[in-house]
Amino acid sequence: MASPSAGPAELGFVEAVPSWRLRSEQFPSKVGGRPAWLSAAGLPGPPELACPLCGRPMAFLLQVYAPLPGRADAFHRCLFLFCCRTPPCCCGLRVFRNQLPRGNDFYSYEPPSEDPPSETGESVQLQLKSGAHLCRVCGCSGPKRCSRCHKAHYCSKEHQSLDWRLGHKQACAQTDNLDSTVPDHNFLFPEFEIVIETEDEIMPEAVERDDESEIIGTMGEAHEEELESMAKHESREDRIFQKFKTKISPEPEQILRYGRGIAPLWISGEKIPQEKDIPDCPCGAKRLFEFQVMPQLLNYLKVDRLGRSVDWGVLAIFTCAESCKLGIGYTEEFVWKQDITDAA
Ligand SMILES: [Zn+2]
Ligand SMILES: [Zn+2]
Ligand SMILES: [Zn+2]
Numbered sequence: 001m002a003s004p005s006a007g008p009a010e011l012g013f014v015e016a017v018p019s020w021r022l023r024s025e026q027f028p029s030k031v032g033g034r035p036a037w038l039s040a041a042g043l044p045g046p047p048e049l050a051c052p053l054c055g056r057p058m059a060f061l062l063q064v065y066a067p068l069p070g071r072a073d074a075f076h077r078c079l080f081l082f083c084c085r086t087p088p089c090c091c092g093l094r095v096f097r098n099q100l101p102r103g104n105d106f107y108s109y110e111p112p113s114e115d116p117p118s119e120t121g122e123s124v125q126l127q128l129k130s131g132a133h134l135c136r137v138c139g140c141s142g143p144k145r146c147s148r149c150h151k152a153h154y155c156s157k158e159h160q161s162l163d164w165r166l167g168h169k170q171a172c173a174q175t176d177n178l179d180s181t182v183p184d185h186n187f188l189f190p191e192f193e194i195v196i197e198t199e200d201e202i203m204p205e206a207v208e209r210d211d212e213s214e215i216i217g218t219m220g221e222a223h224e225e226e227l228e229s230m231a232k233h234e235s236r237e238d239r240i241f242q243k244f245k246t247k248i249s250p251e252p253e254q255i256l257r258y259g260r261g262i263a264p265l266w267i268s269g270e271k272i273p274q275e276k277d278i279p280d281c282p283c284g285a286k287r288l289f290e291f292q293v294m295p296q297l298l299n300y301l302k303v304d305r306l307g308r309s310v311d312w313g314v315l316a317i318f319t320c321a322e323s324c325k326l327g328i329g330y331t332e333e334f335v336w337k338q339d340i341t342d343a344a
């Protein structure tokens, strides 16, 4: 997708597609399932993919393929977002960036084929071209392995015991056919492609009008100041939420808004980050807004809306303005979470 420095957002929508379209060599943007890793080397390891709050392994939420035109070292570029889905936490978030030149060790110089691959079967990829093993449960780097069969790999004890309970206990004693028999561990999110469309810029900014003049003038002196400040707060909160609703109303199914350097669309007046809240990249460059995940995505994730579960208003992703190359592999970027406020 193109990356203008300003201008209309590109909108992402979920779409069900055959699974081969979501493999790494197709350079997909996608939600759920296992990550379609870009570089097969330098994957974030279990410590990087542990929830910063509860320490449990996070689940892959989505990835956005976002190359930078004119940057030979970012001919391929992808952002990977992970979240904690383990109750009662369900709060941790981390995002990683990876980029590759057109000529690299993992992919053809030519664009991928539009045709389905000739080999059949939907077997889960458990090892990358680099030789790196992937966890059978989450599809992330799996440096630990089953000490009995030495064939099953895991990111953590937690995922090993989950797989053990869900069938590896039996499979471990049997022979070779392990790779094709990954059970549903009920850990991954449902998998979809993210398709991108450019947003039409037709919405007037009418909702930006000032409605603070609506403050009631007939109240007694004593409470006037207090009421005024309440009304101001409510109307600001209201305006921001109205703007959010108006902006998305032509395309209410959008799950993602992409635009490197554009302004994020906040859902609430609370927890809007200041510049100082967005840490610079370790390379020294500022971080720019690049995309945001919308609350609509929650409808596709089959998460429990009643119990404690994954939830957000807006997830805004900020990435290095230089899209620097800090060594090989995957570089951590920054996520800002805004919740939906109940106050409005
Ligand atoms: Zn957590
Ligand atoms: Zn795992
Ligand atoms: Zn085993």
Ligand SMILES: [Zn+2]
Residues within 6 Å of the ligand: 281, 282, 283, 284, 285, 320, 321, 322, 323, 324, 325
């Ligand atoms: Zn940087």
